Amino acid sequence: MTDIFELHRGDAPLLVSIPHDGTRVPDAIAERLTPDARRVPDTDWHVARLYAFARELGASVLVPTHSRYVVDLNRAEDDVSLYPGQNTTGLCPVVRFDGGPVYRDGAEPDANEIAARVDTYWRPYHAALRDELARLRDLHPRVVLWEAHSIRGLLPFLFEGRLPDLNLGTAAGHSCSPTLEARLGEVLAEQETYDHVANGRFKGGHITRQYGRPGDGVEAVQLEISQRCYMDEDSFAWRPDLAGDLQPLLRRLLDTAIEHARGV
Numbered sequence: 001m002t003d004i005f006e007l008h009r010g011d012a013p014l015l016v017s018i019p020h021d022g023t024r025v026p027d028a029i030a031e032r033l034t035p036d037a038r039r040v041p042d043t044d045w046h047v048a049r050l051y052a053f054a055r056e057l058g059a060s061v062l063v064p065t066h067s068r069y070v071v072d073l074n075r076a077e078d079d080v081s082l083y084p085g086q087n088t089t090g091l092c093p094v095v096r097f098d099g100g101p102v103y104r105d106g107a108e109p110d111a112n113e114i115a116a117r118v119d120t121y122w123r124p125y126h127a128a129l130r131d132e133l134a135r136l137r138d139l140h141p142r143v144v145l146w147e148a149h150s151i152r153g154l155l156p157f158l159f160e161g162r163l164p165d166l167n168l169g170t171a172a173g174h175s176c177s178p179t180l181e182a183r184l185g186e187v188l189a190e191q192e193t194y195d196h197v198a199n200g201r202f203k204g205g206h207i208t209r210q211y212g213r214p215g216d217g218v219e220a221v222q223l224e225i226s227q228r229c230y231m232d233e234d235s236f237a238w239r240p241d242l243a244g245d246l247q248p249l250l251r252r253l254l255d256t257a258i259e260h261a262r263g264v
Helices: 051-059 111-139 177-192 205-213 240-261
Strands: 004-007 013-018 060-064 143-151 168-169 197-200 218-226
Touching: 004 111, 013 051, 013 111, 013 240, 051 218, 051 240, 060 111, 060 218, 111 205, 143 205, 143 240, 168 177, 168 240, 177 197, 177 240, 218 240
Parallel strands: 013 060, 013 143, 143 218, 168 197
Antiparallel strands: 004 060, 168 218
């Protein structure tokens, strides 16, 4: 555990990265946020808790401590848009997912502050991510990077209509092998509780696209979960009844990823 992230090291060929689970905002930043933004509503709430079972599978798990409002770990450091032509948020977001402001008027970070945040928070997380993938690759000929995310299911500023329950992203098939994508799709197709889509509105963020290199033995997959599946979206409260229904399916997905990496 550091002030920037917590890394649990496992020995299975799987790393679960949860880059938007953090909620901490330094006082010097928090005092400049709008009242709505101080609630850090765009957090991927409880995702580390949702995937707590991953450690039992032998997976490594990487979780940051700070909010995406400090710096978004799933954006490139040059802040290039992941979805050109669509509304989105940036490396150091100034707009919330509902379209409202993150900062009070005139309190947005300038270029120097953004660069400092990248150095302080973004680089250590990505260094840990690279190092852990390298460590696992020393143990296994192939590993899977699982990008664990969640988001409110209705966000007109970002997408039209209702987001499917489970949104698999593989950078349109570039971040993992066709075999892994197909096997995960079969797991989703075998159940009838949750609707799902592959490479829809969410195709995988910077981490999935940057680190998914199937030819080099690292396959990356992002799963964006609609938060209604396991929590109350208005109060941000954990719903143990809903989460308990969802976790067995998530376990099957991760088991499938591990089996694929092991050639089973």
